[in-house]
Amino acid sequence: AQKVTQAQTEISVVEKEDVTLDCVYETRDTTYYLFWYKQPPSGELVFLIRRNSFDEQNEISGRYSWNFQKSTSSFNFTITASQVVDSAVYFCAPSLDNTDKLIFGTGTRLQVFP
Amino acid sequence: DAGVIQSPRHEVTEMGQEVTLRCKPISGHDYLFWYRQTMMRGLELLIYFNNNVPIDDSGMPEDRFSAKMPNASFSTLKIQPSEPRDSAVYFCASSLGAQAFFGQGTRLTVV
Numbered sequence: 389a390q391k392v393t394q395a396q397t398e399i400s401v402v403e404k405e406d407v408t409l410d411c412v413y414e415t416r417d418t419t420y421y422l423f424w425y426k427q428p429p430s431g432e433l434v435f436l437i438r439r440n441s442f443d444e445q446n447e448i449s450g451r452y453s454w455n456f457q458k459s460t461s462s463f464n465f466t467i468t469a470s471q472v473v474d475s476a477v478y479f480c481a482p483s484l485d486n487t488d489k490l491i492f493g494t495g496t497r498l499q500v501f502p
Numbered sequence: 503d504a505g506v507i508q509s510p511r512h513e514v515t516e517m518g519q520e521v522t523l524r525c526k527p528i529s530g531h532d533y534l535f536w537y538r539q540t541m542m543r544g545l546e547l548l549i550y551f552n553n554n555v556p557i558d559d560s561g562m563p564e565d566r567f568s569a570k571m572p573n574a575s576f577s578t579l580k581i582q583p584s585e586p587r588d589s590a591v592y593f594c595a596s597s598l599g600a601q602a603f604f605g606q607g608t609r610l611t612v613v
Contacts, residue, residue, distance in 0.1 A: 421600045433593060433604040479545065488533040488597040489558070492545040 392480055392493035400499045401470050409465045409496045411480030417441075421483040422456065422463045423490060428476040436478075439463065470500045508594050508605035515612055520582040523608045526575055527596030535602065536569055536579050537593040545593075551577065584612045 393412045401407045413422070424436040437447065439456050447454045451468045463482075467474055477497045481490040507526040515521050527534050535550040549559040551571045559569070566585070571577040581588055589611050595604040 423602070425604075431591065431609075432606050433595075435601070435603060438601055483600055487550075487552070487557070488600050488602060489535070489547065489550055490595075490602060491547065492537075494544050 392482060392491060394478075394480055394493035394496050396496045397494070398497040398499070400501065402501050403471060404469050405500075406466060406468050407470050407498065407500075409467075409478050409480075409498065411463045411465065411493060413461050413463065413480070413482045413493075415461075415482055415484060417484060417486060419486070423481045423483070424454070424463075424465050425479045425481065425492075426476045427479065427495070433479070436465075467498075470498075472500050472502055474498060475500045506594055506596050506603055506605035508592075508608050510608060511606060513608060513610045515584055515610070517585055517612055518583045519612075520580065521584045521588075521610060521612075523579040523592050523594075523610070525577045525579070525594030525605060527577070527594070528598075528603060529575065531596035531598040531603075533597040533602070534571060534577050535593075535595040535597070536577070537595065537604075539591045539593060539607070540589075548579070581610075584610075586612045588612050 391414050420441045422439045426434040426436055444456050453466045455464045477495040479492045479495045481492045509524045532553050536548040537545050539545045548561045549569045554571045567581055569579045591607045591609050593604050593607045595602045
């Protein structure tokens, strides 16, 4: 079955700490996209990143970075020097069946304390 | 573009009533998705359309749920009759080229 596992249900850190959110997925597709979304307390789902399964280069965007390892089917997300505003639920989602359909993991709730 | 627009933002209704949720996707996007979010089940895909055609409705919980997309700029999700267990946040999303953007969601409460 195609599925996503975000094993960390909740993580708490103190501001300025680095934190890594794990994502492991299963898919039958040979090509696919991987996504991360952020859901802050206000409830909206905010797009963070899309990666193509062909591209295993790590990506950095400001304090955010992503590590994609196709061999282990993992797509981990690191926040460097976390801030209180990073507090949110973060979802990992692969696209499936060669469509734009996304299947979401259960999410990781990140709490950053001042 | 204003993004994906959903209405209403909040809906409170009595059990047995019909509820209609509305979505305006981003112009030019060719996919439209309806998701439901609950504490127990997380984010579930209910149904999705490609070029206004329903492709997969296997996530629709039961016959009380129906969705339509009469044109490229509008979709509805209808629940008739509604039940308390339908209480959730319903998200609409649209995408083009495998990049999906979500609306603000409709928080439905069925009492």
